[in-house]
Amino acid sequence: MACTQRGNNELKMKAKRMMKEAKDPIEKLRYACLARGASGIKGLGRTFRIMDDDSDLSLNMKEFKKGIHDYGLIMDDDVVSSLFEQLDKDHSGSLSFDEFLTALRPPMNNSRKELIRRAFQKLDRTGDGVVTVQDLHGVYNVKKHPKYISGEWTEDQCLKQFLDSFDSPNDKDGKVTEEEFMNYYAGVSASIDNDAYFNLMMVNAWKL
Incomplete structure (x- = not known):
């Protein structure tokens, strides 16, 4: 998420x-x-x-x-x-x-870091330390994406858009490393003061 x-x-x-x-x-x-x-x-x-x-x-x-x-x-x-x-x-x-x-990185406690690591490991199905569109098949469901429902986009196009959201706006390479994932969620973490809410968000988003 x-x-x-x-x-x-x-x-x-x-x-x-x-x-x-x-x-x-x-x-x-x-x-x-x-x-x-x-x-x-x-x-x-x-x-x-x-x-x-x-x-x-x-x-x-x-x-x-x-x-x-x-x-x-x-x-x-x-x-x-x-x-x-x-x-x-x-x-x-x-x-x-x-x-x-x-x-x-903004300071994060160990429980937040561990949740981020678990989410990345769930995404990285090949275990090579890099998440690509291929890794997302069967992990991230696009069936409710409006453009998938309308037939405008394929499953891969929807997955690519999802992966792009973790990328820098002007520098999308279709790959996300664990370091980049951690850096991204360090930014998300900085906007959430409450540990319980961060925990809930990660667990719900990634079905941890």
């Missing part, structure tokens, strides 16, 4: 407000991403992966600044530099993707 339009709009408004109040560079970047909706953090992660020409899964200061700029986030150079220095804990001059995205 992707974040509803209403939930996404509420998250964007809350994030824009919090971004103005945030003093910490990591929080500023986190809210700047969430101001784009639940898929904002996942989208930034994908932008950085595309930039990683040498596939070493890390970024230097120059790549980091370019990634933030290419994703369209407006941040002062000194804030970006301060952010990089704060994240580069071993002062090596480079950041690993995993450390960066883990630091960027």
Whole structure:
């Protein structure tokens, strides 16, 4: 279950407000991403992966600044530099993707993380760590989709639209990794304060 339009709009408004109040560079970047909706953090992660020409899964200061700029986030150079220095804990001059995205995710307790992992494992029928349209057959029912009922779309087209909802608006590749799924739901989680409601939403959505 992707974040509803209403939930996404509420998250964007809350994030824009919090971004103005945030003093910490990591929080500023986190809210700047969430101001784009639940898929904002996942989208930034994908932008950085595309930039990683040498596939070493890390970024230097120059790549980091370019990634933030290419994703369209407006941040002062000194804030970006301060952010990089704060994240580069071993002062090596480079950041690993995993450390960066883990630091960027809104804080979540272990029970929420476990629910997200279980939902992903249910979707990932092949167990290869990537969810595609093929994985969704028999897991996600499209029979009630209006365009399927009308005959306008095939089952695969409906499943592709569902998968797209977890993707960044301008960067859909038809694949969702566990990291991207976690980053997406970290955004959804940020819009839900109540643990019981988050639990109920995930259990109902994914029949966990």
